[in-house]
Amino acid sequence: MSERVVDPCSGTFPWEGWGACLSWWAGTELGRRDDLARALFGRGRTRVRLADQDVTLPGLGLTVVRYDLGACTWPRPGDGPARMIESPRIVRRKQIEGYWRGTDWDWAADANQRSMLLKSRDLGADHFEMFSVSPPWWMTVNGNPSGAERPDQDNLAPPHRETFARYIAAVTRHARDHWGVRFGSVEPFNEPSLLAWHASQNQEGCHFTVDAQAAVLTPLRRALDERGLGDVRISASDECFYSQATNTWRGLPADVRRMVGRVNVHGYERDDESAGRAALRTAVGATTPIWQSEYCDGEPSGLKTALNIGRDLRSLHPRAWVYWQPVDGSGWGLLTGAYDDTTPHPNGGAPGSLRATVTGVNPKYYVLAQYTRHIRPGMRILDAGRRDTVAAYDDAADRLTLITTNAGPARTVTYDLRRFSRAAGHGDDHAVRVWVTDATDDRPARTYARDHDARLDGRTFPMTHAPDTVTTMEVDNVKP
Template sequence: MSRTSSPPGAAARRRRLTTLRGALATLAALLFGGASLPSAPSAEAAPAQPAAAVAVHLDPGYQQAPFEGWGTALAWFANVTGGWPEAQRNRLADALYGADGLGFTIARYNIGGGDSPETAPYMRAGAAVPGHWKRPGPETPDWWDPADPAHWDPYADAHQRWWLRAAKARGADTFEAFSNSPPYFMTRSGLVSGTADPRQDNLRPGQYERFAAYLAGAVRRVQHSTGVTFDSVSPVNEPATSYWRAGGGQEGSHWEPSSQAAMIKALRTELDREGLETPIAAMDETDPDLFRANWDSYDSETRSALGRLNTHTYGTGGRTGVRDIAKGTRTPLWMSEVDLGGSVPQSFTDMRPALDLADRITDDLTRLEPRAWVMWQAVEDYENMTPAHENSNWGLIQTDFTPADAAHEPLRRNKKYWAMAQYSRFVRPGSRVITTDDPDTLAAVRPGGQGAVVVHTNSTGAYRTIDLDLSAFQALSPAPVQRYTTDPAHNLQRGADIPVAGRRLTVSLAPQSVTTLVIPGASGVDARKAGPSAEPRLLVNDHSGLALTAVTAGHGDTLVQRPAHGPDPAQRWTLTRTAPGDWSSTASYRVTNAGSGKVLAVAEGRLTLLPPGPAEARQWMLSTSGDGHHTLVNAETGMLLDVTGASTADGAEVGVYRPNTGRNQSWRIAAPS
């Protein structure tokens, strides 16, 4: 949630279905967007000179874990709007969590640290989230005692609590509590915004147990007062960054990796002491690369204390590494916070911020494989976004956080709101994202496996025709396909239904558009077309271009890389699902060498060949984003098939190593030539 003018930030999302057309669509944009819409071609018009169709293959044979939902952090906007007049705050809650809104099902509640009452206000509007402590008398050193009820305010932060109840009343069923900073009296600086040196931890030494007691106590009290149950609690936020400086505009705290580990273990101990089974989520790092660097430093006790992994994607490098860490440890993973301000000035009609958001969602879901996708604050401060200030497009809805009349303050939906709706309205909890071979296309099978959803982003200024190959589904009925489009002239506009021709679907898409296709007749998986092939294949390393080769020596088998030679049985491998019909992205495979009949395995930390057997050390999970490249994750150790030292030399050893996103851990499954 690093919302400063230069480092990355966080925020928004939503969805709403409308069938208004023509003048009514324009009127809705004027009412919700605060600006007139530019003229644009109809979303259903055909291009005058269509370009060659973009072929897109859908593979239901690679299904991610059931999706848990979409959501937002509450934090600043809830701290403001939770105290607004009832009708107005309900309009906002309907827009985000209502059945006719975005249909969010996840809310992240911010446990505020809280500055001293003597500290003059210095944070941006809404960012001073109240703490849960109460100081009944004059301050003395280490005055706060978590065991003393007089030192707690059991009903603090009423505005965010209103939002928890409002979200739950509208169907939200997943809640997380997260912290950005300890209370001021536990910090080095005496402020909840960080230290003078942003590379220094702000929690004072010796305060870990007290802060753990604060978080556990706040969780228990908020649950009691709101009726929600927190599914997780996250004790640190973007911890290893250098964003958090004393006097900054928001709460934040630096944590060295060793401090993160100490805090996680202290919190687990305190939750257990309080009788709270709430899982701990961590470490909510700003990007996957930094997440992985923190994770690599954690000891086994710290890792085992975590019930979920959280990462933000303000930076996008290293997503596949975090994906494979989650698979290897069998720990659920969330993309728990992101937003994009966009590359253009504040606008409620420009599609470019919406297209950027759609690209991020599609990339995150296909490359990271998170079970949930959560925005930073979905409602942003309109005044702060104006040209006089940030001149940007944070949030899905913008409204003034310091209005003259909150009851009549406009709730301004931008195009990002409608782009978010293209996903959140249709890819519902229980859906399973599947792979496609097109980076602009997200696809999922619907809950229960009946029907499919495709969301395609056309960021170009021209029409685009896509040709969807649906042949990998086991069944495809002739039920017509529904189409919904957001483009410069339309907001989630339903178009004419589209017939399916055989096992293909050809659709023309408007310029600068996000289009959702609902394919109700698609179901099942055609095992003959679900990869990988049952025929022997080569495993070719993406970094070296050389093939995995088994070498049999007098004292055992070794694995090396050699120039690809298709007829060589030492290079031919058969990948067989250990559980036929398991189409999940965590399905296990035996990788059998054609020359020896032995299987690829890990023994005593070393890659080797062993006789076939049921042990997980002899099994591998395949990870892919649908681009033809794979990592192989050992089912027992979580280690990846890896060319040692990223060597490109003929004969270099192939072993296993922790996920590092290097191309030496990426492989093509190629047919022997």
């Protein structure tokens, strides 16, 4: 038997929410679907249309939305001779439409992704961030929004650094004035240090050295302020790995770091012992907030996702945690998506269309529900003593939430709440409410299922966790 001692005073930090990115899935016709919006951003049980049946899902209640500011435009009659260069490997759904064509604005562009953005707002999402994967193609050195000719080359043309900053600020202001969406932050880079973005990549991307990042961040702050957007913070730098994020942060000049209101990082570095996470948290310092702004993996069971959530919350202390592709294939999505990436383009451009269907639900969807439905914005994340257990406290409701991932054989854990002044449970029987998901690639027996209550004995209670499970426990009438 092992023990988890929950400390209401150690390692606490505020929680802002769980989220999702809208590219690429919402840029397809899936961005028009109300059932997907309700499943991801609502909290009620909702029916979702699959290709061959309907299923009823618990809404995830996501409140953080990251919107992809596109880099692609296509010629229209009367345009000049300049044309966007398309990577030979890119497909249509990964080409995100931009608004500024260099000579005029097209505010009707990117209608599907904007549709899901507004649906998420109407369902209660309240943290919006706009991020850029690449500057518009005509601002790049080679006219290709997938990257420079070599992956170690910066692709934003230096004369367009101010132009790029003004573009981001202008769209941010337009969204506030005309869409009713207040972007609380903007992020001008996406994995800028990764040596992966080149002219033959299968998606948009752009390399930026640390010096080039600094040369964009300064005019971006100025452009936001000039448009009355002083309350919009700059996030940086959305690096792929914790170690890259640490190096980038240390490499930015001190005056530029002061312009950065939040550090964003992606979760693609193998960091089982969390040394990279802890190093980044130390480098950034205790007062600068961090978001885990993008995470995804190809394991449909959700067990790997749950383990990494625990590592992030214990060692990185992010205030929000964002999943990259909620609808995707090959186990990468919470829901399985099928996309048309093969229909030939009549003019020889990128193949595929924006047609898409949802074909299934991965156990990972229910695993994430164990967190998103019970750890809500405004709660405080506490220290639970181990990476496999997340603890959160709701001051308004006097409620403690515990979520444990058991990636192994069955075991019994004793939860010790004696550092709280009171832990009375729910009702006269001192019950602890329990929900369980079997995080397996096979058809799981339990998918966010209400399980038998546990019972407090004083201020402790035992819980036996079955193999490969994620278990959520709620204790009421708890006082720190």
